[in-house]
Amino acid sequence: MPNTPADAPLDDHSFAAWAAARAGERLLEVRAEGLQGRELKDAGDRAAQDLLAALLAEHRSGDAVLSEEAEDDTARLDARRVWIIDPLDGTREFSEPPREDWAVHVALWEGGELTAGAVAQPALGEVAGTADVAPAPERAPGPPRLAVSRSRPPAITDDLVAALGAELVPMGSAGIKVLAVVRGVVDAYVHAGGQYEWDSAAPVAVARAAGLHTSRIDGSPLIYNQPNPLLPDLIVCRPELTEQILAVTTRP
Numbered sequence: 001m002p003n004t005p006a007d008a009p010l011d012d013h014s015f016a017a018w019a020a021a022r023a024g025e026r027l028l029e030v031r032a033e034g035l036q037g038r039e040l041k042d043a044g045d046r047a048a049q050d051l052l053a054a055l056l057a058e059h060r061s062g063d064a065v066l067s068e069e070a071e072d073d074t075a076r077l078d079a080r081r082v083w084i085i086d087p088l089d090g091t092r093e094f095s096e097p098p099r100e101d102w103a104v105h106v107a108l109w110e111g112g113e114l115t116a117g118a119v120a121q122p123a124l125g126e127v128a129g130t131a132d133v134a135p136a137p138e139r140a141p142g143p144p145r146l147a148v149s150r151s152r153p154p155a156i157t158d159d160l161v162a163a164l165g166a167e168l169v170p171m172g173s174a175g176i177k178v179l180a181v182v183r184g185v186v187d188a189y190v191h192a193g194g195q196y197e198w199d200s201a202a203p204v205a206v207a208r209a210a211g212l213h214t215s216r217i218d219g220s221p222l223i224y225n226q227p228n229p230l231l232p233d234l235i236v237c238r239p240e241l242t243e244q245i246l247a248v249t250t251r252p
């Protein structure tokens with residue numbers, strides 16, 4: 001990957017990965033400054049937001065942006081290209097060093113669909129993006145493993161444990177939970193009860209590129225760049241588990 005896009009104009013896939021990696025490096029610097037708790041969370045959110053906003057303004061100046069950390073500019077609703085970013089996903093875990101389950105999300109929505117995206121896991125120095133993500137590996141034998149929120153596991157996961165014999169694997173950050181499915185560490189990530197477009201846009205773009213199923217828990221498509229960015233639930237799973245999971249999540 002070139003050090004700067006000045007070396008060569010980057011396509012949208014490579015730009016997403018490059019920008020997410022740069023924000024991740026900035027977050028590691030902030031984490032090394034010795035701040036704690038709320039101060040560390042706020043400093044991380046602000047530093048990553050400022051860096052991504054500057055990179056987008058410099059290299060994608062004609063595009064709209066929807067960010068967790070910026071005021072919503074509703075001009076995005078009439079834009080053809082919108083970057084949907086979460087500068088620091090898993091803020092809680094970021095503030096608990098040496099935890100590694102926090103991420104940077106950069107996605108591109110164009111004319112109704114997610115078309116590019118990247119999720120950086122700065123603590124591991126890794127980025128997974130639509131440019132080159134590998135297909136998820138073969139499923140390991142044994143009961144399905146299900147990534148869930150550490151702090152807000154939805155009640156629906158109890159039903160999945162009962163119906164599928166699933167094993168719960170709690171971890172922070174929506175992006176890291178999706179990367180766990182992409183890497184074959186778990187088989188599915190199911191969430192309900194609250195989340196926003198920026199929490200899932202980049203992870204979902206990467207999951208789709210890796211051949212995984214993505215949908216709402218009622219089986220309907222995840223739709224982005226809506227007037228209200230609330231997108232409270234999702235399923236990201238290996239395709240062979242989709243039917244079994246939906247049978248539970250759509251139960252009357």
Ligand SMILES: Nc1ncnc2c1ncn2[C@@H]1O[C@H](COP(=O)(O)O)[C@@H](OP(=O)(O)O)[C@H]1O
Binds near residue numbers: 089172199
């Ligand atoms: N019930 C809820 N309502 C709103 N946001 C939620 C939520 N549950 C999870 N999220 C958001 O989804 C992301 C992943 O959460 P979790 O680590 O619990 O799985 C976090 O994003 P941020 O860290 O960007 O705030 C968190 O705020």
Ligand SMILES: [Mg+2]
Binds near residue numbers: 068086089090198
């Ligand atoms: Mg988030």
